[in-house]
Amino acid sequence: MKLKKGIFMLLTMCALLIAVRLNGPLSAYVSAMKRGDAAVFASAPSVPSPQGKASLREAIQTEAEKKRIAPVDARVDRVWKAIPGYNGLEVDVDKTYRLMLHAPETQPIRFVYREVKPRVNLDDLGRVPIYKGNPNKPMVALMINVAWGNEYIPSMLQTLKNENVKATFFFDGSWLKKNADAAKRIQADGHEISNHAYTHPNMSQLDRNAAYNQIAKTEALLKSTLNVTNRWFAPPSGDYNQMTVDVAAEQGLKTVLWTLDTVDWKHPPAYAIVQKIRARVEPGSLILMHPTDSSSQALEGMIKAIKGKGLMLGTVSDTLSSDRASLVEAGP
Known part of the structure; x- marks a missing residue:
């Protein structure tokens, strides 16, 4: 009887220790779920080192330059008269960086885009x-x-x-x-x-x-x-x-x-x-x-x-x- 009681107490203490250790990531996961960001936390989040942060931003900036689509200005065509402009597209580096900051290192970068208006519009x-x-x-x-x-x-x-x-x-x-x-x-x-x-x-x-x-x-x-x-x-x-x-x-x-x-x-x-x-x-x-x-x-x-x-x-x-x-x- 005493042996069973001792085993029960030991298991209870182990469970409490595990709960305390997991509380940080669990809280973060629950908070992320409430914000709709749970996909970012496929594993327990970690804070990158300063070197890691710099490397992440540099990688985003490098890809952003490749992915940029220039806007097209509105113009007057000899046959078709007024042709509207068309917005370009570029990576929002800051938003992409914040999105990926706590993502697992193995996760590919998920880019956030924004439109760029042409210099010349139809009204011009x-x-x-x-x-x-x-x-x-x-x-x-x-x-x-x-x-x-x-x-x-x-x-x-x-x-x-x-x-x-x-x-x-x-x-x-x-x-x-x-x-x-x-x-x-x-x-x-x-x-x-x-x-x-x-x-x-x-x-x-x-x-x-x-x-x-x-x-x-x-x-x-x-x-x-x-x-x-x-x-x-x-x-x-x-x-x-x-x-x-x-x-x-x-x-x-x-x-x-x-x-x-x-x-x-x-x-x-x-x-x-x-x-x-x-x-x-x-x-x-x-x-x-x-x-x-x-x-x-x-x-x-x-x-x-x-x-x-x-x-x-x-x-x-x-x-x-x-x-x-x-x-x-x-x-x-």
Whole structure:
């Protein structure tokens, strides 16, 4: 009996000693779990020596120089007019160092990246129309101009929802005034809403005052009906002159056209539209369509063709921004 009691006491003391010795790492692990950093502590953390810290920072800095991607400045192209810039990518040395400071020595460095804005941005180019995004950005936008008809809007919205794609709808003001409910449904689905003039005129044939009012009336309606703060103006039929660009700019809008046209108003078969997009789409493409039978039937195939080429789909604002596409945000 005494022997069993002695063994029990000895085991209890050993357990207490082990618990005391493990308390430091255990506490650190529990704290890391609460912070979501448990992966860093695959084994008990240790504090590197000054020499080890210097070596770690030097290794990070050396790799950072190799991994840097320079930003691309916005520019004016002779054919495509204003081309947006594209953010670069570089290693955040300090954040990477802090992340890896207590990691096991055998763990590969997990780099933390940050974007670097170009020196020249789209806003720096002045009053120049836009036809496409930066070719380094693997993103494409669907531009859906709406001036008449609602018949095919529901099916197109359903396809966009099924494919998890957000498009940019450009509303003619006179259509918006008569179809506020349809416009609100489009907006409720998360799509971007922009300006397509008021009565679908040829903008180049208007005087300055008339051109200004075509944009201003629709802009006011976008605000009062949908509470939209807009950035873009798409001239009807792609018809414009420099005065059009100027009066849009005076109202805080950039004039945007398209890279690829479905020409759906000619009622081509859906397969022909899909073939055209598959053959010609590239990073930065802005694709024009309308709520027509042809485009509604082709839309799913178009989206799959675009995704099949490794391209993302975003709004016009997404595609023309200098922000890096999320597919490459993790770095090289």
